[in-house]
């Protein structure tokens with residue numbers, strides 16, 4: 578491959594010289610570089626998700642090199658501040674002016690949805706590293722997801738609760754795509770197994786004030802309160818849960834793992850011990866691949882703990898590298914999507930794949946409990962549901 582490229586390079590140089598039209602250095606570099614646009618919230622309330630995804634991407638490149646199939650992979654980072662109009666505008670700019678072969682990132686569902694028409698029209702593969710609403714991947718054939726979907730993460734918790742003595746629950750979710758998905762998935766599975774949902778509460782995404790909602794949830798006296806907020810709001814949510822004494826009141830606090838996201842979990846206190854979640858990633862996952870990932874991430878980032886956003890960035894980069902390896906470095910959008918379909922690998926999270934039909938992520942979902950380990954709070958996995966697909970897009 579390398580030899581062929583060298584030969585081709587030499588041949589075009591030679592003919593260029595003969596014709597007096599030697600390709601300029603930037604033009605040559607262009608042919609040998611694959612640009613990957615990364616668009617996420619790097620500032621504003623969602624900034625921790627953008628930062629962690631990018632740290633995952635950077636680590637992947639640091640440990641695996643920045644060249645694949647003879648092409649140098651250049652990541653172009655853009656901050657959409659969490660505003661969908663910005664995401665769309667930046668995606669257009671990156672595709673038209675920078676000629677990126679991929680876009681990636683997406684801290685929130687509306688930001689991913691905003692680029693669907695742009696990527697469809699330009700046939701640009703887009704790798705979703707965070708956004709988790711079920712329908713996103715149905716909005717363009719050029720989406721592939723390596724993060725999670727809320728129904729995929731939620732149903733195992735609903736099932737575990739119903740089978741472990743929880744008879745009644747109140748749900749409190751953030752009032753937008755992923756929250757509504759988790760509310761629906763929880764109610765569906767929990768009631769199917771005989772549980773009763775006493776109330777369904779929704780808090781706004783912007784500047785949420787959780788206290789009044791938590792009060793109403795507690796007043797209903799359920800066996801469990803099921804919570805979903807985007808991972809960036811885990812700290813403020815759990816502080817309110819603790820401040821209202823809910824973790825000590827006998828009611829079970831349950832949810833998808835967004836509410837005990839690893840980075841913010843470090844600064845919570847022992848009041849959150851015992852919080853139960855179902856999720857695809859814990860920094861405490863015991864595999865060798867994850868131990869190495871966590872150790873290298875800490876080393877590269879001032880001993881900071883990686884969370885599920887970071888693993889999304891890591892795996893997104895892996896998917897891009899593997900797709901390019903399969904196409905021999907060709908960046909045609911349809912060829913790349915063909916290469917992404919059915920791709921399967923060992924991630925720090927465990928075995929995962931991209932479903933060939935839906936282009937959505939298939940992975941193990943673990944049941945975890947917050948425990949103290951080596952002096953720090955972690956989500957400790959104690960049960961697992963293998964290779965879960967999004968239940969709404971099978």
Ligand code: PHB
Nearest residue numbers: 685686708709807808835
């Ligand atoms: C989303 O907006 O889809 C989203 C963001 C953060 C999460 C989960 C879902 O933790």
